[in-house]
Structures are given as C-alpha cells and as structure tokens.
Amino acid sequence: MSRRLRLGAFMRPVSIHTAAWRYPGAFPDANFNLDHLVRFARSLEAARFDAFFMADHQAVLNMPIQALKRSATVTSFDPLTLLPALAMVTERLGLIATASTTYNEPWHVARKFASLDHLSGGRAGWNVVTSGNPDEARNFGREEHWEHAARYRRAHEFIDVVKGLWDSWDDDAFIRDVSNGVYFDPEKMRVLGHKGEHFSVRGPLNVARPIQGWPVIVQAGASEDGRQLAAETAEVIFAAGSRIEDAQAFYADVKSRTAAAGRNPDHLLVLPGAFVVVGDSDEEAREKRARLDAGVHYDSAIASLSVALGTDASAFDPDAPLPENIPETNASKSGRDRAIGIARRENLTVRQLAQRLGGYGGAAMVGTPKRIADEMQAWLEGGACDGFNIMFPYLPGGLDDFVTKVVPELQRRGLHRTEYEGRTLRENLGLPRPANRFFQPA
Amino acid sequence: MSRRLRLGAFMRPVSIHTAAWRYPGAFPDANFNLDHLVRFARSLEAARFDAFFMADHQAVLNMPIQALKRSATVTSFDPLTLLPALAMVTERLGLIATASTTYNEPWHVARKFASLDHLSGGRAGWNVVTSGNPDEARNFGREEHWEHAARYRRAHEFIDVVKGLWDSWDDDAFIRDVSNGVYFDPEKMRVLGHKGEHFSVRGPLNVARPIQGWPVIVQAGASEDGRQLAAETAEVIFAAGSRIEDAQAFYADVKSRTAAAGRNPDHLLVLPGAFVVVGDSDEEAREKRARLDAGVHYDSAIASLSVALGTDASAFDPDAPLPENIPETNASKSGRDRAIGIARRENLTVRQLAQRLGGYGGAAMVGTPKRIADEMQAWLEGGACDGFNIMFPYLPGGLDDFVTKVVPELQRRGLHRTEYEGRTLRENLGLPRPANRFFQPA
Numbered sequence: 001m002s003r004r005l006r007l008g009a010f011m012r013p014v015s016i017h018t019a020a021w022r023y024p025g026a027f028p029d030a031n032f033n034l035d036h037l038v039r040f041a042r043s044l045e046a047a048r049f050d051a052f053f054m055a056d057h058q059a060v061l062n063m064p065i066q067a068l069k070r071s072a073t074v075t076s077f078d079p080l081t082l083l084p085a086l087a088m089v090t091e092r093l094g095l096i097a098t099a100s101t102t103y104n105e106p107w108h109v110a111r112k113f114a115s116l117d118h119l120s121g122g123r124a125g126w127n128v129v130t131s132g133n134p135d136e137a138r139n140f141g142r143e144e145h146w147e148h149a150a151r152y153r154r155a156h157e158f159i160d161v162v163k164g165l166w167d168s169w170d171d172d173a174f175i176r177d178v179s180n181g182v183y184f185d186p187e188k189m190r191v192l193g194h195k196g197e198h199f200s201v202r203g204p205l206n207v208a209r210p211i212q213g214w215p216v217i218v219q220a221g222a223s224e225d226g227r228q229l230a231a232e233t234a235e236v237i238f239a240a241g242s243r244i245e246d247a248q249a250f251y252a253d254v255k256s257r258t259a260a261a262g263r264n265p266d267h268l269l270v271l272p273g274a275f276v277v278v279g280d281s282d283e284e285a286r287e288k289r290a291r292l293d294a295g296v297h298y299d300s301a302i303a304s305l306s307v308a309l310g311t312d313a314s315a316f317d318p319d320a321p322l323p324e325n326i327p328e329t330n331a332s333k334s335g336r337d338r339a340i341g342i343a344r345r346e347n348l349t350v351r352q353l354a355q356r357l358g359g360y361g362g363a364a365m366v367g368t369p370k371r372i373a374d375e376m377q378a379w380l381e382g383g384a385c386d387g388f389n390i391m392f393p394y395l396p397g398g399l400d401d402f403v404t405k406v407v408p409e410l411q412r413r414g415l416h417r418t419e420y421e422g423r424t425l426r427e428n429l430g431l432p433r434p435a436n437r438f439f440q441p442a
Numbered sequence: 443m444s445r446r447l448r449l450g451a452f453m454r455p456v457s458i459h460t461a462a463w464r465y466p467g468a469f470p471d472a473n474f475n476l477d478h479l480v481r482f483a484r485s486l487e488a489a490r491f492d493a494f495f496m497a498d499h500q501a502v503l504n505m506p507i508q509a510l511k512r513s514a515t516v517t518s519f520d521p522l523t524l525l526p527a528l529a530m531v532t533e534r535l536g537l538i539a540t541a542s543t544t545y546n547e548p549w550h551v552a553r554k555f556a557s558l559d560h561l562s563g564g565r566a567g568w569n570v571v572t573s574g575n576p577d578e579a580r581n582f583g584r585e586e587h588w589e590h591a592a593r594y595r596r597a598h599e600f601i602d603v604v605k606g607l608w609d610s611w612d613d614d615a616f617i618r619d620v621s622n623g624v625y626f627d628p629e630k631m632r633v634l635g636h637k638g639e640h641f642s643v644r645g646p647l648n649v650a651r652p653i654q655g656w657p658v659i660v661q662a663g664a665s666e667d668g669r670q671l672a673a674e675t676a677e678v679i680f681a682a683g684s685r686i687e688d689a690q691a692f693y694a695d696v697k698s699r700t701a702a703a704g705r706n707p708d709h710l711l712v713l714p715g716a717f718v719v720v721g722d723s724d725e726e727a728r729e730k731r732a733r734l735d736a737g738v739h740y741d742s743a744i745a746s747l748s749v750a751l752g753t754d755a756s757a758f759d760p761d762a763p764l765p766e767n768i769p770e771t772n773a774s775k776s777g778r779d780r781a782i783g784i785a786r787r788e789n790l791t792v793r794q795l796a797q798r799l800g801g802y803g804g805a806a807m808v809g810t811p812k813r814i815a816d817e818m819q820a821w822l823e824g825g826a827c828d829g830f831n832i833m834f835p836y837l838p839g840g841l842d843d844f845v846t847k848v849v850p851e852l853q854r855r856g857l858h859r860t861e862y863e864g865r866t867l868r869e870n871l872g873l874p875r876p877a878n879r880f881f882q883p884a
Binding site for chain 2: 057059065068069072073077081083088089091105116135141178183184185199202204210
C-alpha cells in the first residue's frame with residue numbers, strides 16, 4: 001500500500017476566499033448556518049476526511065470598515081460551541097478547534113477540549129495559536145498585543161499545563177464500585193500543582209482523562225519560534241501553502257527539529273493548506289477561479305495589490321496589464337516579485353491581479369481532478385507534506401467538486417482511504433496515544 | 443386558564459443526592475454518559491419542561507478525599523460543551539449553562555452563549571454565578587478566593603459588558619447583498635468601547651446578535667448582594683428550597699426589589715429547587731427515599747450531622763435515636779434545630795438522620811403524584827414561586843417517575859403546558875425580547 005494523504009478541511013471561514021459568498025449558487029451565509037455546516041460535515045465524513053478544522057479569532061478581522069463590511073467572517077460560531085453540535089451528526093470525522101494561549105486560561109481550554117473529546121468518542125483536536133490578530137488585545141483589557149516572543153513563552157507553559165490537567169485521572173480511575181460506595185480510586189487522582197512563570201494551576205481537572213489521552217495537538221506557526229514549538233509539542237502542523245521547493249525545505253526542517261527534540265518525526269504530520277479549484281477541464285477550473293476572483297470588490301482588491309507591490313496601485317489603469325518598471329521599495333521583495341510573476345504568467349490585467357490577491361493570494365491547485373491528484377501525489381512522494389488542509393473556493397459547489405471528483409481519483413490511486421482505520425482522530429492519523437505523565441507502571 | 447408552573451430540570455449533577463449513583467437500577471455514570479444525557483433531555487422535552495439546567499464548578503468539590511471519592515460529580519461535562527450537543531437532539535427544550543463571572547472573561551462568555559443561542563434556535567440561558575467554591579481560585583492563579591462583595595461588583599460589570607457585546611449588531615445588520623458585495627450594513631455594527639473598573643472590552647463581538655436578543659439571564663444568589671443583583675439583572679432566580687413561609691417572604695422580597703429597580707416583577711421568575719421523590723403511595727415514596735439515603739456512606743454522613751449539630755456526633759450510637767440535650771454551640775441554631783426537628787418528626791435513628799443530611803439535606807417533596815401536585819399548586823397559588831427547578835433523586839428512575847406520574851397530574855390541573863407556547867426559551871417562559879441598547883428607532 002502506498003503512503004496515504006491526510007486530509008483536513010479548513011472550515012472557518014468555510015472558504016478563505018473573501019468573495020466566496022458571492023459566487024453563483026453559493027450559500028451566502030454558509031459560514032454561519034448550522035444546517036449548511038451539518039451538510040458539509042457529513043459530506044466530509046462520507047469522503048473520509050480526517051478532520052473538520054476551524055480557525056478562530058477573538059475579534060473581527062483587523063481591516064478597515066470598507067473591507068470588513070464585505071467579509072462573511074464577521075459572524076462565525078465559536079469553534080468549541082459548534083464542534084460539539086457537529087459531533088452529534090458525525091461518527092468518525094475529527095473535530096479540530098482553534099483556541100488561543102494568549103487570551104485564555106489553561107483550565108478552560110483543558111476542560112472544554114476534554115469534554116469535546118469524550119462527547120465525540122475521541123475525535124477532538126486543539127489547534128494552538130498565540131493570536132495573530134492584534135485587535136484581540138483590546139477585547140481582553142489590553143491596549144497592545146503581547147509581543148511575539150512573550151506569546152510563545154506563554155504558549156509553551158500553557159500547553160504543558162493543559163496536558164498536565166488532562167492527566168488528572170488515570171485511565172482506570174473511575175471504578176464506580178456501587179456495593180462499597182467508592183466512585184474513584186483516590187490513588188488514581190493526580191493533583192498537578194503547577195506553579196510557573198505565567199500560571200499557577202492546582203488541579204485536578206473535573207473531567208476524566210480524554211479518550212485519546214490528549215486531544216491531538218495542532219499548530220500553524222511558521223516562524224522560528226513557531227516551528228520550534230511545533231517540533232517540541234505538536235502532532236499536526238497546518239503549514240502555509242507555497243511552492244513545492246519551499247514546502248520540501250519546511251518539511252525537512254520541522255521533521256529534523258522534531259527528531260532533535262527527541263521525538264519520532266512520523267508523529268508530527270505536516271499538512272499545508274491547499275486551495276483547490278476543480279474543473280472537468282483545466283480551462284473550466286481557470287474560469288471558475290476567474291469568476292470567483294471577479295467577485296472581489298475593487299476597493300479591497302487594489303489595497304491588497306498596493307500592499308503586495310509596496311507602491312500605490314490605485315492610479316494604474318485597472319483594465320491594462322501591470323505597468324513595467326514597478327519601483328522597488330522597502331516592502332517585501334518576495335511579495336512584489338510573486339505578484340509580478342503571477343500577472344505575467346497568467347496574463348492578468350491590473351484588476352484581475354488585484355482581485356486575485358484580494359481574494360486568496362496563497363498557493364492554489366487549479367485544474368482537472370487528474371491534475372490535482374498528480375500535484376498532491378508529487379507533494380506527498382516528494383517529501384513536501386503528509387497531506388493537506390483543503391480550502392474550498394466556495395460552498396457548497398467547491399466542496400462538492402472536491403469530494404465527488406478529486407477524492408475518488410485519490411482513492412483510485414491508493415492515496416486516500418476508503419474506510420476509516422479507527423474510531424479516534426489519533427487512530428485515523430496514525431498517532432500514538434500519549435502516556436499519562438503521572439502514571440508509573442507497577 | 444390558571445397560572446402555570448415553569449419547570450426547570452436541575453441536571454448537573456444529574457442528581458444532587460450524593461448516593462444517587464448507588465440506587466438500585468440507577469445508571470452509576472449518569473452524570474458523564476452522553477447517551478444517558480440525551481435520553482434525559484428527550485424525556486424532559488417530551489414532558490414539556492422549560493429547561494435543562496446545568497450547575498458548574500471550576501474545580502472538583504471542596505471536600506476531604508474520603509468524601510470526594512464517593513462523589514459522582516468529580517467528572518462532569520463542561521456545560522457549554524455539552525449543551526450544543528443536546529441542542530442537536532431536542533427542538534424546544536431550554537438549555538441553561540452556568541458560567542462564573544469571577545474566573546472568566548466577558549468576551550468568552552458572550553461569544554459562547556451567543557453561539558449556543560444561534561445553534562439552538564434561541565434556547566440558551568446563562569446562569570450567572572460568582573463561584574461559591576473557593577478552590578476555583580487555585581486553578582486560576584490565586585491562593586485565595588475573591589471576597590464576596592468584590593465578586594458581586596465584578597459580576598455587575600461583567601453582565602453589563604456581556605449584554606453590550608450581545609448588542610454588537612442590530613438584528614438586521616447582515617444584509618448579504620450579493621450583487622453589491624456588501625455583507626453587512628456598517629451603520630448597524632456597534633463598537634462597545636467599554637472601559638470600567640474591572641474590564642476594558644472594545645468589541646464588536648464576532649457573532650450576530652443572539653436570536654433571543656440576549657440569552658435568558660439566570661441567577662441563584664440568596665445573599666443580600668445576590669438578591670439585589672438578581673432584581674437588577676436576572677430573569678430567572680434558582681432559589682433554595684425551604685419552607686413555604688420562607689419562600690413566600692423571599693418571593694415578595696425579590697419581586698419588590700425588581701419593581702424598585704424599575705422593572706416589571708413578572709419578568710423575574712422565581713424557581714425554587716424541589717427534590718421530588720414519587721411513589722404510588724406515600725409510604726412507597728418514603729421507602730424510596732430511605733433506600734436512597736441508606737446509600738450514603740456513614741463516614742460522610744456523620745460528618746454532615748456533626749456540622750449541622752455543631753457537635754461531634756461520631757460517638758453517638760448510630761442505631762439509636764438522637765440523644766436528648768444536644769448542646770447549643772456557636773454553630774447555626776437554625777441548622778441544629780432543623781436537624782433535631784427532622785429526627786423527631788420522622789423518628790429517625792442517628793444513622794438515618796446523618797444519611798439524610800449527607801445525601802441531600804434540603805427541602806423535599808415526597809409522596810404520591812397527587813400529594814406532590816397539591817404541594818406545588820399550594821406554592822404557586824400561595825405566592826411562593828413561579829415554578830420549580832426539579833431535582834431528581836436518582837436516574838433514570840426518579841426522572842421517569844416525575845415525567846410519567848407527576849407531569850400528567852400537573853397537566854390535568856392546568857398547571858403545566860401540554861405543548862410549548864413558542865420556539866425560544868424566552869417565549870416559553872413568557873419573557874420579553876430585550877431591545878438593543880444601541881438601537882435608536884428612526
């Protein structure tokens with residue numbers, strides 16, 4: 001059997017593309033409609049996805065009101081409130097929620113994920129973030145966001161405390177001895193007694209040890225601090241989409257950091273984001289993408305292009321090609337070169353380029369199911385990933401295209417399961433169940 | 443039509459009686475078994491209960507390990523994680539979760555309850571507590587619990603901030619204008635900008651205004667501070683069970699405080715806890731209760747009796763009547779007199795009295811469905827309550843007895859609905875939908 005792809009579905013927002021809600025036939029309220037979300041979760045389970053993955057912010061997105069008013073993300077369910085509901089309409093699909101270590105307490109995070117893990121029969125995952133949106137600070141009593149290094153120091157300790165709370169009870173602590181009236185074995189209750197730089201947390205947690213031992217730990221940080229935190233503590237990395245060469249370098253780097261941290265590199269899975277637009281022909285797929293990008297309002301689009309180029313693009317003719325000789329500035333050279341490269345390669349007008357960047361500017365796979373499967377296979381076999389977090393261009397159409405067209409092609413090649421291997425998210429991802437830190441075998 | 447009882451079900455713990463899990467035929471894991479909890483919720487909805495009500499602690503109960511090890515409450519689902527799951531298997535039942543204002547942030551509480559309200563179609567309620575369990579402090583970085591008055595000052599501001607966040611969006615803010623690419627009307631987004639003694643919270647919340655405007659606000663405080671907070675901000679009071687005369691005085695007091703606060707007293711419903719043991723004869727009901735109390739371990743029981751009497755009861759003959767001439771001490775005279783009164787009235791041995799107090803020492807209704815309905819009717823018509831929060835003695839038996847025997851008797855008398863009046867918890871409770879504080883009618 002060939003090695004298989006792990007497939008997550010990036011579902012908050014349900015589409016990362018800012019104009020997804022305007023696509024012909026799309027559900028404009030897909031991001032905030034329970035019935036739709038239930039339908040999506042069931043489709044993903046039928047397609048044997050590993051997990052439903054929800055990003056999160058503790059604020060509306062930090063953008064000017066003229067752009068914000070066009071965003072479908074301003075009203076979104078809290079992930080840890082939605083996922084228990086979706087647990088009731090699915091049986092095997094993993095349920096990964098984002099929770100910040102910066103504006104939270106370890107007790108709350110430990111307790112909610114432990115509860116979700118029990119309610120879902122062992123399908124919970126925690127995407128650990130340190131809050132990239134600086135506006136979150138102002139919803140939690142601070143004028144300024146914590147700086148990057150401080151957030152990561154706090155995250156290290158936070159994760160350690162949460163894992164310690166999950167280990168509050170041995171797996172067999174609850175004996176429920178009716179005849180003697182003993183509910184649990186006191187020897188199997190573990191009081192954490194943590195006192196550290198950021199937190200003092202006594203424990204024990206008032207929830208039994210999670211079915212998975214610990215919910216699966218997911219992270220997305222790409223910075224030096226982020227990579228190191230992931231290597232030491234994460235089991236899945238949600239990586240940024242990029243060129244395969246960059247992805248290979250990233251993959252090699254985090255796997256080697258994981259080994260250096262004394263862990264088995266196979267126990268850290270790297271899943272880059274993949275924005276996938278499927279057509280029955282490559283031409284049809286490109287047309288879908290162009291139609292989607294055309295829904296990005298020009299005000300937002302041109303602002304994104306100006307940022308990418310490091311120069312004010314609002315004076316350019318929207319319907320002409322990008323001018324030659326864009327000046328170099330202090331802005332990111334790679335971002336500028338990438339934008340110019342896209343425009344030249346795809347022969348885009350200024351408007352089209354601006355809408356591309358303002359819609360979803362990251363790496364994409366666009367084409368027939370065969371082309372997409374080829375590309376995914378090349379990444380998997382080329383040491384660039386262990387699978388992907390799929391981003392759907394619009395919903396339900398983009399999701400339906402993926403599960404009805406790409407998934408069967410991947411299954412035909414042996415690159416994707418046709419049945420779940422196990423009952424828990426860990427079992428399906430091939431990750432070990434962690435030992436309880438307090439447990440000493442007799 | 444006569445005035446009707448409002449009925450909540452006190453479901454965390456599923457039974458407040460410490461030996462409920464040992465009762466013959468009971469589910470020992472009822473408190474932490476999703477399948478059982480789903481069954482209970484469906485039974486309550488079929489019986490047209492107003493709400494499923496979950497207490498909560500952010501710690502295991504503060505008791506010695508020798509008593510704690512006999513408690514079924516040490517592992518319990520987080521209410522805000524369980525209730526979204528139960529929302530998926532019910533349609534009209536209200537879903538009330540406890541969340542503390544002392545060890546939480548207003549943003550998180552606002553967001554999770556708003557999400558639950560949307561997911562459940564307008565059935566969420568927030569039971570506001572200030573954390574009665576002092577051990578919670580040690581799970582949140584403090585050696586000592588906040589003192590009572592400070593907790594209540596914080597609670598006032600906390601509730602105000604949460605309501606302000608719920609009002610972040612006008613009810614019709616989300617226009618989703620596909621053709622013009624405008625998702626919401628910026629005039630209808632409201633930035634709270636709160637800066638107070640305890641909290642600085644900018645907003646807006648990233649969830650649409652709850653279906654109910656605000657989830658129903660519930661409180662349980664009986665102290666002077668608690669009553670005043672409830673009169674100013676609550677819509678339901680979960681009151682302690684007591685004698686009808688005390689309940690009448692409490693009812694009159696909080697209704698008059700509510701009027702004095704400029705509110706309609708009908709918009710604050712008073713629901714005392716009622717521990718109900720049903721039998722086909724009064725004798726059978728008393729036997730059930732005696733069997734239940736007999737499950738309380740004597741170590742825990744005698745400790746409870748010693749506390750109630752203010753004297754060490756461990757030297758008393760367990761199988762003899764309570765000695766005459768229990769000395770008066772500094773302990774609560776009312777608690778001592780009450781304990782002695784129960785022993786004399788019911789002719790209990792020391793062991794039986796101790797087990798009564800160690801199981802559930804509060805007020806109870808024990809007898810035939812007719813006797814219980816008579817008592818509830820007398821409370822309702824006597825100005826002692828607007829309904830009850832029912833506490834089941836053990837599960838499933840005690841719950842099944844109530845819904846199959848007492849509920850039909852209440853319905854026959856017109857004291858309980860046979861169909862829900864509305865779709866939301868507010869509609870069923872007869873509570874108005876609050877206006878948005880920011881909305882100025884044109």
